[in-house]
Amino acid sequence: MADSMITVFERPHSLKPVPSHFCSGCHHGTVHRLVAEALDQLELQQQTIGIASVGCSVLLYEYFDIDVVEAPHGRAPAVATGVKRVHPDSIVFTYQGDGDLAAIGTAEIIHAANRGEHLTVIFVNNTTYGMTGGQMAPTSLGGQVTTTTPYGRDLETDGNPIRMAELLALLDGTHFSARVSVDAPRRVAQAGKVIHKAFEMQKNRAGFAFVEVLAACPTNWGLSALDANERISQEMMPCFPLGTFKDLSGAQG
Amino acid sequence: MNKRLFVKGNEAVCIGAIAAGCRYYFGYPITPQNEIPEYMSRELPGLGGTFLQAESEVAAINMVLGASAAGVRVMTSSSGPGISLKAEGLSYMAGSELPAVIVNIMRCGPGLGGIDASQADYFQAVKGGGHGGYHLIVLAPDSIQELYDLSMVAFDLADQYRVPAMILGDAMIGQMKEALIPHPYQPLAELPAKDWSVTGKGNRVQGNTVKSLFLQDGALEAHNWRLHDRYQQLKDREVRCETIGIDDAELILTAFGGAARIAKTAVSMARQAGLKVGLIRPITLFPFPEQVFRQATERCRRVLCVELNNGQMVEDVRLSVDRQADVRFYGRPGGTGSLPTPEELFEQLQKHYKD
Amino acid sequence: MDNNKMNEDVFMAGFGGQGILLVGNLLAYAAIEAGKNASFFPAYGPEKRGGAAMCSVIVADQEIGSPVVGRPSNVLLLNQDAMAKYYPRVRPGGLCLYNSSLIDASGHQRSDICSLAIPANQIATEVGNVKLANMVMLGALLARNPLVQLESVKQALDIIIPERNKRFIPANLQALDRGFSFATA
Incomplete structure (x- = not known):
């Protein structure tokens, strides 16, 4: 009865039909999908410009069927500012990892938020530098063993895990800041709603929207995919609580 | 003949840029080029353009990168220490074949140095400055009139060859005033359409990608040979003396x-x-x-x-x-x-x- | 080079706040409005007030080469430091006007140039404001070397004086006249 079949699930149109290079258990594919679904649902694919950053997510343009500019390490919010100021009617988003956004690009993200740039920022926090091979990230947890903290991250000398969603929520230019996770099905669904909202706000010209996504890097953590998911809820969430830290969407007309 | 203006070199370069259709400027203050961002901040809003004082020279050059990728004429300016910070972005722009105009009103160095007239940044401008082996088009005006004229030429050459162009000035020509005849802008050549720029995919079959990463076998080498050919064309056709x-x-x-x-x-x-x-x-x-x-x-x-x-x-x-x-x-x-x-x-x- | 063609340089120095750059600017602009070529090249310290300030102005009929002058022919010196530093550099046969209200010239004597003491602060104070000493000096220079007509300079004032200071234009005109007639006398 083929003619009575209905499509209940399909690949988002904003993604290209290609296999990804991500490691098994990596959550970049999940987050890519959530972003693509939001673009599809909001019918934004044709007017969206993505800003790829340096790290595992640099190959954004291999997967998203949209216009993309590749930014230098950490500079995606500045590049996005330039693009958005030229094309204020387009939808511009950055997709950045924790080293990119919270270390080398700290100035760019804070000032883009502070200016209230009409951007959507997807921040993937997996507490490590993935592409370079598992070095300490600004979000690495206390005691976390990485290739550059072989004795564990020492909070006295290596600094503390930085909470970007809370930090950016303090800025007057930030209109929305939230932290979600993609470690379990119900949280993936919730993350999808939040990401959708962050794009919807830009569509409504509501200002700077920031979504931090807790994600796994099983390869560099040295864990199986399932154990990596477990680490997100057991170890990361106590340090990086989920929630919405600022939401001015109701305040917008 | 247009009435002669009596302006500083730093203003002449802006007047030329605006005449050439530049409506976007991103920069950060540094002496002895502050008249440039000041002039642009006064003039661009009234022309429907954008002036943005960035949080750093690093951010400014990346805003330039973004605006250029988005398909418009865009400019930034700085002086030695700031150009050092922009070197990263310039390398990415060269690799991504993005046109723009960068003005360096040099100060003396190294380090913080001084604000007096100097030509200490010749190597930095001509030999690359950033990583990876690239060239900028480098123009060296010696008068207020030429600052104006070459500002327009810089935009044309950058667009024609998709190579960022630097105007290399010093505190003497930046700060001095002379008469300037503001000739109307005439493009050097019929310039290619920027069909590579990002605008949102729209009805295009494929999305446009502006990038400098080439991972496939032979792709980067082919890209570098293409850039090399572009530099050779500049040597063959665009020498001015x-x-x-x-x-x-x-x-x-x-x-x-x-x-x-x-x-x-x-x-x-x-x-x-x-x-x-x-x-x-x-x-x-x-x-x-x-x-x-x-x-x-x-x-x-x-x-x-x-x-x-x-x-x-x-x-x-x-x-x-x-x-x-x-x-x-x-x-x-x-x-x-x-x-x-x-x-x-x-x-x-x-x-x-x-x- | 055609010897009938004009090529005059003026160097002026004092401290920041004495209006050195304003006067240089004014002279160069007036020359351009009068159809000549002119360059104005300022040099000053990083501080906004109180540091040394100096500028060179070239007025010429032909294209101007160097805006920098090693041995200037026309020199205005407005304070003692400028006198000590630049008086010896005046080109032999040149003209040096110095602000005798602030400069003790007893240690500075040259027979190969024309030196003229202008009590610029005193004249400016009589006009109503000591800050007009710069205009007194320029007026005096134009009396001795009419590289630009006094009238052209007066017309240029309206453009060069910033909007917030327009109300001082009559006093500036008077200071120019006073300097001019002092040096003519």
Whole structure:
């Protein structure tokens, strides 16, 4: 009865039909999908410009069927500012990892938020530098063993895990800041709603929207995919609580 | 004829940029180029453009990168220390084939250095400055009029070859005022459409990607050969150079930018004193006027290179003449009171003319 | 070079706040409005007030070469430091006007140039504001070397004086006249 079949699930149109290079258990594919679904649902694919950053997510343009500019390490919010100021009617988003956004690009993200740039920022926090091979990230947890903290991250000398969603929520230019996770099905669904909202706000010209996504890097953590998911809820969430830290969407007309 | 304006060099470069259709400027304050962001902040909003004072030079050049990728004419400006910070972005822009105009009103260095006239950033401008092996188009105006004219040329060349263009000035021409005739903008050539820019995919079958990462077998090498060909085309077609009295010269003085202004008076003093001295003033520092030097030194076997540094362009002069002439150097490396006078250069000409 | 063609340089120095750059600017602008070529090249310290300030102005009929002058022919010196530093550099046969209200010239004597003491602060104070000393000096220079007509300079004032200071234009005109007549006398 083929003619009575209905499509209940399909690949988002904003993604290209290609296999990804991500490691098994990596959550970049999940987050890519959530972003693509939001673009599809909001019918934004044709007017969206993505800003790829340096790290595992640099190959954004291999997967998203949209216009993309590749930014230098950490500079995606500045590049996005330039693009958005030229094309204020387009939808511009950055997709950045924790080293990119919270270390080398700290100035760019804070000032883009502070200016209230009409951007959507997807921040993937997996507490490590993935592409370079598992070095300490600004979000690495206390005691976390990485290739550059072989004795564990020492909070006295290596600094503390930085909470970007809370930090950016303090800025007057930030209109929305939230932290979600993609470690379990119900949280993936919730993350999808939040990401959708962050794009919807830009569509409504509501200002700077920031979504931090807790994600796994099983390869560099040295864990199986399932154990990596477990680490997100057991170890990361106590340090990086989920929630919405600022939401001015109701305040917008 | 348009009425003559009386403006600072730093303003002339802005007037030229705006005449050429530049409506986007991203920058960060640094002396001695502050009149540039100040002028743009006054003028661009009224023209429907965007002026943005960035949080750093690093951010500013990346905003330029974004605006250029989005398909518009865009400019930034700075001085040595700020250009160092922009080097990363410039390398990415060169790799991503993004046109833009970058103005460097040089100060003396290294480090914080000083704000006096200097040409300490020749190497930085001409030899790359950032990583990865690339070139910028480098234009060196020596008057307020030329700052205006070359500002327009810089946008055209950048768009035509998809290579970022730098206007390399010094505090002398940036800060001095002269008359300027604001000729209307005439594009150098029919410029290619920016069909590579990001606008949102719209009805295009494929999304546009602006990038400098090439991972597939042979892709990066092919890209680098393509850039190399572009640089070769610039060398073949776009050399600009002013020469004065080189046909009968026994000694050729060469200088660029502000140093060339002082040199012109010294050359004229030498001619009045009966010395056969000529001048070669490179206007494009990249592409460098190699052939002009090569041909001029087939007859005249002595060149004196004068710079406001310890000797940078002199290396390109020596490479150009390829040992067929004796290339000498005189320089003052910057700081308060270090600007040479025409009388001082005239003395040097007399000295090098004789022995 | 055609010897009938004009090529005059003026160098002026004092401290920041004495209006050195304003006067240089004014002279160059007036020359351009009068159809000549002119360059104005300022040099000053990083501080906004109180540091040394100086500028060179070239007025010429032909294209201007160096805006930098080693041995200037026309020199205005407004304070003692400028006198000590630049008086010896005046070109032989040149003209030096110095602000005798602030400069003790007893240690500075040259017979190969024309030196003229202008009590600029005193005249400016009589006009109503000591800050007009710069205009007194310029007026005096134009009396001795009419490289630009006094009238052209007066017309240029309206453009060069910033909007917030327009109300001082009559006093500036008076200071120019006073300097001019002092040096003519």
